[in-house]
Amino acid sequence: MVELLSKVSIRVNEKVYLKDPESSELGRKIVTRSIDLIDEMGFESFTFRKLGMEIGSTEASIYRYFESKHRLLLYLTSWYWGWMEYRLVFTLANIPSARERLRLAIGLLTDQVTEDSDFSHINEVKLSRIVIAESSKAYLTREVDQENKEGAFLGYKKLVARISTIIMEINPDFRYPHMLVSTVIEGANHQRYFADHLPRLTNVIEGEDSIAEFYKQMVFNTINP
Amino acid sequence: MVELLSKVSIRVNEKVYLKDPESSELGRKIVTRSIDLIDEMGFESFTFRKLGMEIGSTEASIYRYFESKHRLLLYLTSWYWGWMEYRLVFTLANIPSARERLRLAIGLLTDQVTEDSDFSHINEVKLSRIVIAESSKAYLTREVDQENKEGAFLGYKKLVARISTIIMEINPDFRYPHMLVSTVIEGANHQRYFADHLPRLTNVIEGEDSIAEFYKQMVFNTINP
DNA sequence: TACAAAAGATAGTAATACTATCACACATGA
């Protein structure tokens, strides 16, 4: 899989960038180092000026790739959902049982990302931390409707749709598949954040992945009581 | 209840403000009008300068009440969770059945707030929209640990703890009560936002409150399969 | 070698999120 992946790149909707960052050395550096910086200092403190200094370039050059730092965040989150869908397709290939496919899918969405797959210039461990702490800010803005029209959230929606399909295979009468899947994705991210910062809002049990465990229980009991 | 409430005020942890906004006319105006403005223009575009102009005062005067606009957001969200807990206690009083209490609690958390209770200078309908669209930003910052230490999130944690207790009454073996409750609260808010802006991430069925319905199903099936 | 496209260098702007200082109105209490 790693070999195959090394020949593949995740496509991000072209509306979120001005110039494809995959198309040049500078573009890839912008992406790689922005992930480092946002992970270190948080999205609020991150600026194109700081990034420029880090990569030995300038603000102006970065603006040729991304219209704003918000668009860069859209790029990073879109890439992440694209990557997730990619992993999902491979993970579920040739598994006949729908229940087993759903189990694997929930695992993928809720397990902690602990290994950098190393098939790109993107560090997925750091990126997953960014998604946990910052991805809500990608859509909680006044520009959400416009950006949605432009397709900025297609990757997320495709992922949700794909898993909803599995749920409908298991129980065609279940009325809220999209709601359930997006609850799991957002929920798992929030619970990981709570575990680190607001532990009284969650239940982390030493030595087990409670979050993955909880959401598996929740999904199966909800769709097939 | 309305009469009783008119004599009561929601207490917010005093660390989030410099001077209690309930203690003066100006303070109450700051809170009332900031809710209007944030609801209208979003938290990003909202500034103390604009608020000052709205209430015929100045930036400097507002800064005497709140250290920053972020602290004001903490105040508003804390007030909201305090108000929720208050309503919860009244709603659940004298209901012997734990299952019925849980049902009512989930309803309170997930139903849309459509009426301004009119017992304070705070418009709860607008505030609930702010909570839906902006409250994640109250804790998704690098200052979360410090602010948590100061007690900025106590209201939220108390509410979660209170509902968790009911769950434990129903099923003492359930291992993730806090996780379930915070998943419901955050989930319901996100789903309302999705319904308005990213409808393919949810399932809104015309003429019924799908969100409340879904989370009730989810909770009961999860704790008592 | 010629030429365009990409990147770098530099400068500038309006707005933001504060901070600092001073003046003044007004209520209280001695």
Next chain:
DNA sequence: TCATGTGTGATAGTATTACTATCTTTTGTA
């Protein structure tokens, strides 16, 4: 009645941010 202090208003100032504009230099390629 005067002194005092508190709360508020008015004004100004700062560092930083999120861009934009323009010009020059480098680099790949035909």
